Amino acid sequence: MKAVILAGGKGQRMGELGRDVPKPMLDIGGMPVLEHQVRLLVSYGFTDLTLVTGHLSPVIERHFGDGMEFGLHISYFVEKTPLGTTGALKELEQDLPEEFLVLYGDVMLDMDLQRFWRYHKFKNSACTLAVHPNSHPFDSDLVVMRRDGTVFDVLCKPHPPELYYRNLVNAGAYVLSRRMLSFFKLGVAQDFARDVLPQMCGQAPVYGYQTPEYLKDIGTPERLEQVRRDFESGHLARMNRRFPRRAVFLDRDGVINREAGLVTRSEDFELLPGAAEGIKKLNDAGYLAIVATNQPSVAKNLCSIEEVERTHMKMETLLGREGAVLDAVYFCPHHPEAGHPGENPMYKIPCNCRKPGTGMIEQANRDFNIDMSASFMVGDSDADLQCGKKSGLNPVYVRSSRPVSEKAGHECDSLLQAAEFITGAGA
Ligand SMILES: [Zn+2]
Structure with a gap:
């Protein structure tokens, strides 16, 4: 060569x-x-x-x-x-x-x-x-x-x-x-x-x-x-790929951005206070910051794949302005319960990527070579916490209006607090 x-x-x-x-x-x-x-x-x-x-x-x-x-x-x-x-x-x-x-x-x-x-x-x-x-x-x-x-x-x-x-x-x-x-x-x-x-x-x-x-x-x-x-x-x-990396998987709505019903348009996407600062802390501590989000609004025909991608471009742009970096963004556009009027049948399928399924985490592992036991899942729902546990990640719960039954190793009120906990624990 x-x-x-x-x-x-x-x-x-x-x-x-x-x-x-x-x-x-x-x-x-x-x-x-x-x-x-x-x-x-x-x-x-x-x-x-x-x-x-x-x-x-x-x-x-x-x-x-x-x-x-x-x-x-x-x-x-x-x-x-x-x-x-x-x-x-x-x-x-x-x-x-x-x-x-x-x-x-x-x-x-x-x-x-x-x-x-x-x-x-x-x-x-x-x-x-x-x-x-x-x-x-x-x-x-x-x-x-x-x-x-x-x-x-x-x-x-x-x-x-x-x-x-x-x-x-x-x-x-x-x-x-x-x-x-x-x-x-x-x-x-x-x-x-x-x-x-x-x-x-x-x-x-x-x-x-x-x-x-x-x-x-x-x-x-x-x-x-x-x-x-x-x-x-x-x-x-x-950072060479032969060494498994530590990562923090982040849910999107309610963790990175304000959850105002389903966020189906990029105009409605708004960062939560401290989200950029929290992600920057993870960057500085050498963690990969990876978003894994369910976006069933595609299957429900409330928005297109292109609109989800525009929203993610907005997310990366807003975070980038504050020096915060996402290493990857994975989303699941599917939803398993077919038969509703107006839905998009192409995406109305059971899949392994929809959390609590572990497909997005597995894909990230193929892309990045991740040390699961030294990595975290930060989310505000049972689906996030279950997905984290099934993947061998350490689950961190960001408190939300949604009640959860799943136990997390740690609870906090924001992504920033989660990042402080993770980087403190990792030091
Ligand atoms: Zn899926």
Whole structure:
């Protein structure tokens, strides 16, 4: 397997730090960022690497040589003039195999690259980008993705204030098929995400690969410091998919947002006080924050799937404004009791995803690899608490007007209190 790392960046925003050392050679825990990447590639079976260099190229070449010492073959492409993130790939076109991985030399990452590659193959994708939510989606370029992973647009910042979106941004790693280089221009400085990707969408199969694993750029001195802390604490390595993660499953209505009858329109969705703060606490403590909600109003024909998705975009947008991140949102549109007038028969079926069924939790486990016994279910109904128990999660009850008969391990009055309990207990 072949990889290309774009390591020619100048590090203009790094100040003194980037003057004599190329950005990818900055140290994280006793090793340059680039060496962390090279060792990660080797551990996932990559045998061939091209390093695109420019600024201070000899420093990089001296460190890595032909790669033999590291266990793979390294060649170099030295850019005479920096051509954005795409120019070098276009010039390398003849030497590239059918498929290859592209990394940025200033992104520190620890992810399962085999799984990423397999997803690209499985989807018959021509371009697959790693995507994740971040804590500042309002000033990030956003990836617009369908539930099946198809990327159909990139929204570049700034965003209109009334826009609701999924919190998904480009994480800085791609698998590309060589034929996609036809979208790249020779000798023209272009940025892949801003200039090329939007053109590809709609003309070729482009997919997003959502992962909660660690990918963070070291583009400013502050981010470099954060990455160093995450490395030292072991947080960075623990986020690799091979380690089961702790998660908090959240019910939606009555826990995150005000429950005013059934919330069937996005206009009626309103965050509860402290919900964003609570989710942010879970984010900061390293828990995955995952919504699992029953939305039978689809089956009852009170709203469409699209409207549920719009509501969830609003939820992610409102939370994102306060720096709170949801790692995933699962919903069950079904309802088992068929035979009511006006219902939507397609969704009037018994299913395993409707809580207290455990289908949504099982799906999340397939997507994220979750340590159930160290994880929680926060909800305001018997269905939530039963689903939590059946899944091996620790149930936390948020008191509601609805009486419950199920016993929870802990009771509280809000998501914020639940998060304080969970992060206190987890420390
Ligand atoms: Zn269902």
